[in-house]
Structure formats: structure tokens, C-alpha cells
Amino acid sequence: MFLHDYHFDPTYGYGEVDLLGVGLPEATPDFDTFWQSTFEQNTDVDLNVHVEPVDSADSRYNLSIATFDTLGGYRTGAWVVYPKSGDITTGFVTGHGYGGRSEPEYALLAENAAAIFPCAPGLGLSAANHLPDSAQSHVVHGLDSRDDYLIRPCVSAIWSAATLLLDLFPDIRSRLFFTGGSFGGGLGALALPWDRRFTRGFLKVPTFGNHPLRVVCPCEGSGKAVAEYVGRDPGAMTTLAYYDAATAASRIEIPIFGAPALFDAKVPPPGQFAVTNALPQNRQIRILQAGHFSYPDQAQEDADIREALLTWFEPA
Numbered sequence: 001m002f003l004h005d006y007h008f009d010p011t012y013g014y015g016e017v018d019l020l021g022v023g024l025p026e027a028t029p030d031f032d033t034f035w036q037s038t039f040e041q042n043t044d045v046d047l048n049v050h051v052e053p054v055d056s057a058d059s060r061y062n063l064s065i066a067t068f069d070t071l072g073g074y075r076t077g078a079w080v081v082y083p084k085s086g087d088i089t090t091g092f093v094t095g096h097g098y099g100g101r102s103e104p105e106y107a108l109l110a111e112n113a114a115a116i117f118p119c120a121p122g123l124g125l126s127a128a129n130h131l132p133d134s135a136q137s138h139v140v141h142g143l144d145s146r147d148d149y150l151i152r153p154c155v156s157a158i159w160s161a162a163t164l165l166l167d168l169f170p171d172i173r174s175r176l177f178f179t180g181g182s183f184g185g186g187l188g189a190l191a192l193p194w195d196r197r198f199t200r201g202f203l204k205v206p207t208f209g210n211h212p213l214r215v216v217c218p219c220e221g222s223g224k225a226v227a228e229y230v231g232r233d234p235g236a237m238t239t240l241a242y243y244d245a246a247t248a249a250s251r252i253e254i255p256i257f258g259a260p261a262l263f264d265a266k267v268p269p270p271g272q273f274a275v276t277n278a279l280p281q282n283r284q285i286r287i288l289q290a291g292h293f294s295y296p297d298q299a300q301e302d303a304d305i306r307e308a309l310l311t312w313f314e315p316a
Contacts, residue, residue: 077125091172095184261291
């Protein structure tokens with residue numbers, strides 16, 4: 001599809017029709033029980049919130065840095081962005097990719113919206129001396145244990161961020177949305193089935209989909225680290241079964257806008273489509289030419305996606 005210098009084919013031999021047929025892995029029997037219990041445990045966590053206003057780069061918005069606790073005692077940092085005038089009736093919790101996040105976004109997808117941009121434990125504002133800050137190390141930290149795998153508090157941080165945003169802006173309760181891409185898309189798929197407060201979402205090029213298929217697709221970045229770990233310790237697949245975003249996506253009940261890519265060397269498209277294909281029927285799908293890759297039509301596709309999302313998240 002594109003000229004590239006990867007030593008493998010980032011389409012993995014799948015055409016669009018093939019990708020739309022990618023299914024789910026076999027779910028571990030207590031998948032739902034594990035995640036429902038994790039959500040309930042996180043609900044009991046005292047967030048111990050601290051919010052500090054800081055200078056905003058956009059004169060239309062206020063900006064604060066918030067810190068709070070999430071499951072396992074992980075101290076989490078986030079930016080909170082909200083307009084200086086008008087009623088706030090919409091809220092966004094927005095995840096980030098494995099490149100991390102160094103600043104918030106101001107171009108929100110709805111009017112009268114506030115947004116929280118949490119950094120996953122170990123990354124960005126949530127950096128900690130005892131946690132890795134590189135994608136390759138972060139994604140395998142604690143992978144030998146279902147309960148201690150670092151992705152678990154990363155998912156929990158999304159729920160805690162939602163709690164904080166709702167506490168700050170209670171009028172958003174009927175319009176609480178999630179957006180996330182890549183790493184954030186995978187976390188979102190894992191988080192959304194269990195938290196009924198979210199009412200709509202957007203998952204772009206989501207990772208963690210169909211691990212049995214994903215680990216046999218050569219790739220770069222965090223996926224390569226997971227595959228290498230499984231090569232050394234095949235038993236890690238037992239843990240990964242609890243963290244399969246495609247399995248989780250099949251449990252989501254709210255409307256989701258999915259945007260998988262046909263070509264991606266970092267998040268193999270078969271895994272992305274496993275997540276997207278599993279979404280509920282009240283979904284909308286926009287297929288991208290590529291993910292994690294620069295291509296001639298990228299700016300136009302990004303603009304088209306944003307335009308579609310402005311409609312997707314508009315008031316009912």
C-alpha cells in the first residue's frame with residue numbers, strides 16, 4: 001500500500017474484507033468477573049485529589065493540573081481543561097498513546113465541554129521512580145501476574161479520572177464521553193464495559209486486540225516487547241487473556257465510533273479490527289489508510305474524522 005522500510009508487511013497480508021472478518025479470541029472464563037471486581041475495588045479508592053490552577057496556553061480555557069490516587073495506590077496526574085464562560089454540560093476523558101502526553105488539548109469535540117487528560121501510571125505527569133517510562137518496558141511490567149500487571153491501574157486511572165471530572169462538573173453526568181487512540185484506545189476498550197457512567201466513545205487504532213493473533217504479527221514498539229516477552233514466557237498469555245481489548249469490546253453497550261487502520265507497523269491491523277468488529281451494533285466505523293505512519297492523505301483523513309466526531313458527540 002505504501003513504500004516503507006520495515007522488514008515486514010504492515011498489512012500482514014490482510015485486505016479490508018479480511019480485516020472486517022477478524023473475530024475474537026476465546027475469552028478466559030472469569031474475564032467479566034475479574035474486571036467487574038477491579039472496577040468495584042477502584043470505586044472504593046479514596047482519590048485524595050489535589051487540583052492546582054496553572055497558566056493556560058489558550059485564553060478561552062482554564063487549565064488545572066490534578067493529581068489523584070487509583071487502584072493499587074498509584075498516584076496519577078492529569079490536565080483538566082474547561083471554558084472560562086458558559087455552562088459546562090459535556091465531559092471528555094481522553095487517553096493517550098504510548099508516546100505519552102506532554103500537554104493537554106484545547107480543540108475539544110463539543111461545545112460547553114470540559115476534558116480531563118490523565119497520564120497512565122508511570123508516564124508523563126504520572127511518572128514514578130519505581131515504574132518504567134518507556135513503552136517497551138511499561139507494557140510488560142508485572143506481566144507475570146494478572147493482578148499486578150501495570151495495565152490494570154492504567155485502566156483504573158480512566159475510571160478515577162471520570163470520577164474526578166464528574167465531581168468537578170456534575171452537570172456532565174448524562175454526557176460523559178471517552179476518547180483514546182492506540183494505547184489509549186486499548187485502555188478505553190478495557191474500561192468502558194464496566195463503567196456505566198460513560199455514554200459514548202471514540203476508539204482510534206486500538207491496541208491490545210486479540211492477543212493470540214497479535215503476538216504472532218511482527219511489529220514495532222510495545223507490541224514487539226509483548227511478543228518477545230511471550231517468547232520467553234509463554235505462560236504470559238494467561239495474563240494477557242484478561243487484558244484483551246477485543247474481548248472487552250464485545251461487552252461494551254454504548255455507541256462507539258471506531259477508526260481502525262489498514263496499514264500499521266506498531267499496532268497490527270488484525271488486532272485493531274478485532275476490537276472494532278466486536279463493538280456493539282450501534283457503532284460507527286471510519287477505516288483509515290494507515291496508523292502510526294505519515295502518508296499523503298493523512299491531514300485530510302484527520303480533518304474528516306474530526307468533522308465526523310463533532311457530529312458524533314453533538315447534543316442529542
